[in-house]
């Protein structure tokens with residue numbers, strides 16, 4: 001679980017957690033000579049429930065958020081593809 005201290009939501013993966021944060025950290029700004037002239041406004045915040053749903057994020061029955069189910073995301077942790085790998089190894093050995 002990745003509990004957000006700011007909005008008290010739980011996230012199933014770091015991927016989903018990162019997805020619900022937006023805005024800048026207020027990084028330093030430099031002029032053309034490389035001298036620091038100030039910093040950007042700190043706008044880091046959490047998305048609202050509506051904004052997370054708009055991104056395709058899903059909330060399970062325990063209230064834990066997860067990212068959209070896209071190939072290569074945390075969905076793969078649930079799928080057991082071990083059997084397929086073993087079959088491939090067996091084929092090579094023959």
Ligand SMILES: [Zn+2]
Nearest residue numbers: 004006007046
């Ligand atoms: Zn949050």
